[in-house]
Amino acid sequence: MLNIVLFGPPGAGKGTQAKKLVDEFGLIHLSTGDLLRSEIENNTELGNKAKSIMDEGKLVPDEVVVGMICNRLDQNKEAKGFIFDGFPRTREQAASLDELLKEKNTSINTLISLEVERKELVDRIMKRGEELGRHDDQDPSVVTNRINEYLEKTEPVKDYYKEQGKCTEVDGVGSIEEIFEKISNEIRGLEYT
Ligand code: AMP
Numbered sequence: 585m586l587n588i589v590l591f592g593p594p595g596a597g598k599g600t601q602a603k604k605l606v607d608e609f610g611l612i613h614l615s616t617g618d619l620l621r622s623e624i625e626n627n628t629e630l631g632n633k634a635k636s637i638m639d640e641g642k643l644v645p646d647e648v649v650v651g652m653i654c655n656r657l658d659q660n661k662e663a664k665g666f667i668f669d670g671f672p673r674t675r676e677q678a679a680s681l682d683e684l685l686k687e688k689n690t691s692i693n694t695l696i697s698l699e700v701e702r703k704e705l706v707d708r709i710m711k712r713g714e715e716l717g718r719h720d721d722q723d724p725s726v727v728t729n730r731i732n733e734y735l736e737k738t739e740p741v742k743d744y745y746k747e748q749g750k751c752t753e754v755d756g757v758g759s760i761e762e763i764f765e766k767i768s769n770e771i772r773g774l775e776y777t
Contacts, residue, residue, distance in 0.1 A: 585690045586665035592698035595705040602669040615669040616649045641729030650680045673738045695745040698756030
């Protein structure tokens with residue numbers, strides 16, 4: 585299997601690249617942000633609880649997102665592999681993911697970290713907010729909260745994978761195609777069956 589964590593701050597381009605990588609490598613895209621937004625659209629109990637947290641730019645509890653990922657892994661038993669986008673966002677989530685994958689006799693091949701400067705991120709997020717109408721992308725104080733949550737809780741996830749020798753840094757500034765080529769080359773260089 586090929587299991588990739590696509591990592592980076594909000595606005596780094598994870599979603600855009602994940603969609604292209606899915607086509608190129610035949611993987612299943614698992615975005616906890618997309619899954620949560622779909623829960624909200626469907627007015628589920630989980631969605632209603634998550635909405636107020638997301639609207640503040642805070643992280644929803646680990647057990648909620650881990651539960652959603654666990655379900656999706658079970659629903660896709662024949663998958664060639666997965667691309668995790670926006671997950672794991674805490675070291676606890678990363679440890680839970682390792683456990684879930686171990687139960688399925690597989691593991692993460694690498695984390696690919698998209699490196700983008702903070703100034704560039706804010707510009708990109710506000711632009712995305714205008715284009716897609718995402719509430720949490722339009723309010724500067726929510727955007728700041730999300731970046732702070734990233735720095736405090738999510739950035740340590742990179743060290744978690746570094747400690748396992750599974751971290752690949754890719755420059756996230758450039759055209760979508762250029763960045764896609766760089767990521768694809770890194771993935772092609774991995775040994776997986
Ligand atoms: P995203 O679309 O990945 O930017 O996620 C949007 C929002 O969903 C985040 O700001 C969080 O409130 C929530 N969220 C998404 N993924 C996670 C996660 N793995 N852990 C906690 N909260 C998450």
